[in-house]
Amino acid sequence: MRFMFIVTSAHTAAPTPELMEAMHKLANREIKAGRMLDSGGLMPLATGAQVRIVDGKLSVVDGPFVEAKEVIGGYAIFELPGKEEALASAKEFMQLHKDFMPGWEGTCELRAFAGP
Amino acid sequence: MTVADAHRAILAVWRIEQPRLITSLARMLRDVPLAEELTQEALLAALEQWPTTGVPEKPGAWLMTTARRRALDHLRRRPMLERTHEMLALDMEEQQQAMPDWDAALDDDIGDEMLRLIFTACHPLLSREARAALALRMICGLTTEEIARAFLLPDTTIAQRIVRAKRTLSDSGLAYETPHGGELSERLSSVLEVVYLIFNEGYAAARGQHWLRPQLCDEALRLGRVLISMAPHEPEAYGLLALMELNASRTAARTDAAGDHILLLDQNRALWDQFQIRRGLRALGRACKLGGAGGFYALQAAIIACHARAGTAGETDWSRIAGLYAELAAVMRSPIIELNRAVAVGMAAGPQAGLSIVDRLLHEPALKAYHLLPSVRGDFLHKLGRHEEARVAFEAAAALAGNRREQDLLRRRAAEAADAATSS
Numbered sequence: 001m002r003f004m005f006i007v008t009s010a011h012t013a014a015p016t017p018e019l020m021e022a023m024h025k026l027a028n029r030e031i032k033a034g035r036m037l038d039s040g041g042l043m044p045l046a047t048g049a050q051v052r053i054v055d056g057k058l059s060v061v062d063g064p065f066v067e068a069k070e071v072i073g074g075y076a077i078f079e080l081p082g083k084e085e086a087l088a089s090a091k092e093f094m095q096l097h098k099d100f101m102p103g104w105e106g107t108c109e110l111r112a113f114a115g116p
Numbered sequence: 117m118t119v120a121d122a123h124r125a126i127l128a129v130w131r132i133e134q135p136r137l138i139t140s141l142a143r144m145l146r147d148v149p150l151a152e153e154l155t156q157e158a159l160l161a162a163l164e165q166w167p168t169t170g171v172p173e174k175p176g177a178w179l180m181t182t183a184r185r186r187a188l189d190h191l192r193r194r195p196m197l198e199r200t201h202e203m204l205a206l207d208m209e210e211q212q213q214a215m216p217d218w219d220a221a222l223d224d225d226i227g228d229e230m231l232r233l234i235f236t237a238c239h240p241l242l243s244r245e246a247r248a249a250l251a252l253r254m255i256c257g258l259t260t261e262e263i264a265r266a267f268l269l270p271d272t273t274i275a276q277r278i279v280r281a282k283r284t285l286s287d288s289g290l291a292y293e294t295p296h297g298g299e300l301s302e303r304l305s306s307v308l309e310v311v312y313l314i315f316n317e318g319y320a321a322a323r324g325q326h327w328l329r330p331q332l333c334d335e336a337l338r339l340g341r342v343l344i345s346m347a348p349h350e351p352e353a354y355g356l357l358a359l360m361e362l363n364a365s366r367t368a369a370r371t372d373a374a375g376d377h378i379l380l381l382d383q384n385r386a387l388w389d390q391f392q393i394r395r396g397l398r399a400l401g402r403a404c405k406l407g408g409a410g411g412f413y414a415l416q417a418a419i420i421a422c423h424a425r426a427g428t429a430g431e432t433d434w435s436r437i438a439g440l441y442a443e444l445a446a447v448m449r450s451p452i453i454e455l456n457r458a459v460a461v462g463m464a465a466g467p468q469a470g471l472s473i474v475d476r477l478l479h480e481p482a483l484k485a486y487h488l489l490p491s492v493r494g495d496f497l498h499k500l501g502r503h504e505e506a507r508v509a510f511e512a513a514a515a516l517a518g519n520r521r522e523q524d525l526l527r528r529r530a531a532e533a534a535d536a537a538t539s540s
Contacts, residue, residue, distance in 0.1 A: 033135070034341030037395070079338065081331060084128035095173060115368055115389070
């Protein structure tokens with residue numbers, strides 16, 4: 001089963017070098033183990049834009065977005081046997097944040113891809 | 117959380133950690149079957165303790181410590197402790213104390229060890245079936261019961277297969293090392309063969325059967341990805357990965373709602389997984405770049421890639437497919453490849469060209485009972501307006517077809533040909 005992990009947080013600070021290194025090692029291990037297919041970190045929301053449809057009208061809104069609280073910071077795509085494996089993997093990833101960036105709070109949401 | 121849920125959660129952690137545990141212990145003990153056994157003991161300890169204590173914060177480190185402790189105990193219990201073993205045990209104790217948790221889990225660069233483990237599990241001394249079972253158990257972390265369910269075989273059969281394979285490995289006194297030079301490619305082909313066997317076992321399964329059968333495809337794909345990251349200069353490893361990715365990309369389109377098979381040309385291409393196709397094409401590109409365009413797996417992948425690239429069945433580049441089949445036939449002489457080439461030539465250059473290839477295969481002993489030979493022949497004859505001969509061919513094909521649906525389809529085609537024969 002293919003899963004997408006989406007990491008959201010209200011923290012805007014960049015990850016500590018220790019966290020970066022630990023995440024890099026974990027990603028490396030997961031790629032070599034054939035489980036991680038893709039991953040990426042996203043630039044701050046302020047540099048992005050949104051294309052919206054409201055009341056049947058299309059509009060473009062440039063960042064920053066005052067109403068945004070939890071912001072997507074990154075994602076990863078995994079191929080795993082099932083949800084339990086996805087949970088185990090996400091827990092390991094979040095534990096790194098706990099260990100290497102004390103005080104950080106956020107969410108790793110895991111979602112299975114639609115389809116087979 | 118029920119006990120069953122807890123066990124599923126533990127097995128999930130296990131699948132992530134197990135290969136690293138085995139390689140780590142194998143490095144200490146120089147004995148893969150023993151290392152595997154002791155890591156299984158660590159799993160049992162987790163299954164016993166975690167449901168009450170909860171899964172530890174760093175489950176990987178917990179399993180590693182437990183497994184290494186078992187290895188130490190084992191070395192201590194040996195009546196004739198060799199000096200070297202004593203040294204190893206001391207080294208291990210020191211390492212264990214010096215090693216912080218995350219280093220144990222993340223720093224350990226197991227690339228070479230992992231490759232060694234794969235080569236051991238897939239040793240040509242073992243039968244293909246034994247290699248497949250051992251690989252699924254030692255590298256994919258599947259339990260004996262899961263492997264048995266995946267292969268639709270009794271637990272005892274798989275358990276015996278694994279025990280016997282491990283005994284063969286232990287008795288043979290094989291060096292636990294990565295092969296080099298010419299031996300590497302020979303041994304690699306033994307590994308690729310096993311991975312492809314695991315993939316095909318899952319791919320042959322219809323949808324709706326036990327989930328572990330399609331799971332075999334995923335495990336094979338994962339092993340394929342492991343191989344290219346461990347052996348990044350081996351074109352055939354990329355070729356096999358490309359072939360598996362491209363074949364797997366059609367999974368959702370291969371069966372209808374009733375679970376019946378849909379032929380490639382009739383499939384709804386919107387259901388093909390473009391993400392997976394891109395991965396397959398990338399792997400194929402890499403195989404070619406490494407000089408492996410003419411490899412057994414790469415050629416098959418290139419054929420599937422022609423289909424994957426075509427937006428509709430009508431856009432298929434049949435002359436390229438025909439050329440690739442000709443190359444494949446040169447790598448591996450097989451009348452079935454030749455028959456496939458006939459189909460492609462028939463699509464590219466017309467039914468007469470295809471028919472002349474098929475007619476050369478008529479006396480091929482290996483195809484004597486193969487229903488697709490008269491079936492393909494009937495199709496060409498029908499297109500050429502030789503309806504009465506087509507009818508005879510389709511009826512012969514129906515008599516040889518193994519399953520009911522194919523028999524029905526071929527009888528229908530025979531009836532169509534008969535109608536066309538009377539009306540012409």
